[in-house]
Amino acid sequence: MSMFSKVDIGGGLSDFWDYIREPRPHRWTAWGVALVLPVVVFYGFSEHLIPYDPPQRQIIYFENWTTNRSAAEVRADWIDRAKETTARNAKKRAEYQRFADSLGIEYDSAEADEVTRDTIGEEAAEAAKRRPEPPKRSTLAERAARGAAPSQDR
Template sequence: MGMFNKMDVGGGLSDFWAYIREPRPHRWAVWGVALALTWLIFTGVEKYLIPYEKPKEQIIYFENWTADRSAAEIRADWVARAKETTRRNAQKRAEYQRFADSLGIEYDSAEADKVTRETLGEEEAAAAKAKPAPVQTRSTLAERAARGAQPKTAD
């Protein structure tokens, strides 16, 4: 512990400077290699370990309205957007309801469904909550192999 009480920084620096100034056979080549390696390491870290992606070009769409729109047109647009959002929410809620039913989890959307019916009307709310038609997909080879050989029927 007594060694670090009085540090002689000046003496260390003067010894280092004296060592550097001594003429050695390949002194400048060694300095060049040391600086080149240092530069390569810092460049590699900057380029590969700290990657920077340039921002990609974005296209941002926005609606443009005429300055002479009436308040009624503005409100009608608001209502149309609110109805569309409500319709999407009702469809998503119906998906969650079906998922919860398949897992046996209690999921009550009665209050939200009431708001949807008030906003969209009975028919549109029922259509938004209806289960979408299943997508017809062809069976895979593995599924057909798992079912086994099927007898061919004569038409």
């Protein structure tokens, strides 16, 4: 038979209550320390273990456009930014196209490519679509055919 087969919770609680009710000389002092000590420890941890600095007010200056810009300058700026965005999108789309081709998935970007050609021009669209050339590396067979390199440690 196990020691914990019959647990008497009621008896334990009544013994604890009897112990608390006994008039001891430093009963209230012990209660005060038992309650205040954890509060002080938790407060100390929360305030000083991980200090919190409230955010400071910041003034951030940036270059603004002049008030006397013409509508043509504004439109030219918009077009420049649109061309940059379109070129970035074309590069990303070309990467997705190569990835889809490597997996054998159909990926049709003809409509988006047409918009890119209309926006940034034929040459820029083709340049964005071109795959960068990998660095040229010699194979083991090519290095063997050239012969062993002379040793430099003499």
